Amino acid sequence: MSTLDSALWLVRHGFSVFPADHPGAGQCTGIGRGHDPETCTDRGKHPCVPFTRVHTLDERQVHRWFDGQLRNVAVAVGACAGPGGARLLVVDSDRPGAIENAASAFGHRHTPTMRVHTAKGAHDYYWAPAGAQLGNGLGQLRGKFDGDVRGSRGYVIGPGSVHATGTVYELADPEQPPASAPAWLVTALQPSAQQPPRGAASAPARGSGPLLALVRVVLESPQGARNNRLYWAACRAFEHCRSGQLEPRAVASALADAATHAGLPEAEARKTITSAYRRGAR
Ligand SMILES: [Zn+2]
Numbered sequence: 001m002s003t004l005d006s007a008l009w010l011v012r013h014g015f016s017v018f019p020a021d022h023p024g025a026g027q028c029t030g031i032g033r034g035h036d037p038e039t040c041t042d043r044g045k046h047p048c049v050p051f052t053r054v055h056t057l058d059e060r061q062v063h064r065w066f067d068g069q070l071r072n073v074a075v076a077v078g079a080c081a082g083p084g085g086a087r088l089l090v091v092d093s094d095r096p097g098a099i100e101n102a103a104s105a106f107g108h109r110h111t112p113t114m115r116v117h118t119a120k121g122a123h124d125y126y127w128a129p130a131g132a133q134l135g136n137g138l139g140q141l142r143g144k145f146d147g148d149v150r151g152s153r154g155y156v157i158g159p160g161s162v163h164a165t166g167t168v169y170e171l172a173d174p175e176q177p178p179a180s181a182p183a184w185l186v187t188a189l190q191p192s193a194q195q196p197p198r199g200a201a202s203a204p205a206r207g208s209g210p211l212l213a214l215v216r217v218v219l220e221s222p223q224g225a226r227n228n229r230l231y232w233a234a235c236r237a238f239e240h241c242r243s244g245q246l247e248p249r250a251v252a253s254a255l256a257d258a259a260t261h262a263g264l265p266e267a268e269a270r271k272t273i274t275s276a277y278r279r280g281a282r
Pocket residue numbers: 021028029030035036037040041042043046
């Protein structure tokens with residue numbers, strides 16, 4: 001099946017798609033700040049468009065993007081809406097059995113769902129409740145799951161695409177639609193103030209109070225306000241650093257983690273934190 005056929009299949013099943021780099025193209029067709037197509041070695045994954053804004057469910061647009069073009073097809077996870085406003089959640093296992101093992105660790109059995117076999121493991125597609133706060137953060141799954149999750153503002157490489165190793169991403173069963181995400185999984189992925197993101201724990205104890213409060217501000221940012229809130233929180237946190245209450249590296253790590261959890265792409269979060277740091281240094 002060509003990526004054109006796969007892309008058509010995806011949009012007909014309600015998944016919003018966009019083109020990504022294909023490892024067979026002469027050089028990376030991906031875009032993005034700080035990305036050099038000529039020297040890119042991480043092939044087959046980079047978006048060809050600013051995918052948080054540019055993605056489609058329209059078959060004519062799919063033809064324009066994929067007809068006769070060597071492109072992988074990617075799914076704009078955050079843009080996909082299911083029954084009752086459900087949000088798409090993709091669980092990306094880095095090895096076969098990873099999500100099954102994580103389910104067991106939480107005392108549950110894995111819920112079978114729409115699955116795409118990848119080069120290393122599998123993508124499991126679930127519909128999560130409309131109100132669930134799901135970003136790209138692992139929440140309580142961290143340390144218990146070999147893989148990643150993709151929610152709002154995330155994307156995955158879709159079926160029919162080719163991995164850099166030559167492996168084709170393949171639907172396990174085209175008749176199997178996404179199941180509802182099991183409650184244990186949705187709960188485990190919720191950002192929680194009781195579960196400070198990685199990095200917060202390495203801050204000095206006397207500084208953890210203000211940092212945790214600022215982490216919470218970032219975690220609870222609504223879409224559209226995330227970058228501004230992150231900048232604000234980072235400026236406040238670096239002020240605490242200058243008075244010796246917090247350690248800059250712990251601040252940067254904790255805030256980057258919180259922002260990623262809230263759905264901000266990591267590169268964007270790092271850039272915002274760096275500019276807040278530079279502002280303080282002036
Ligand atoms: Zn690239």
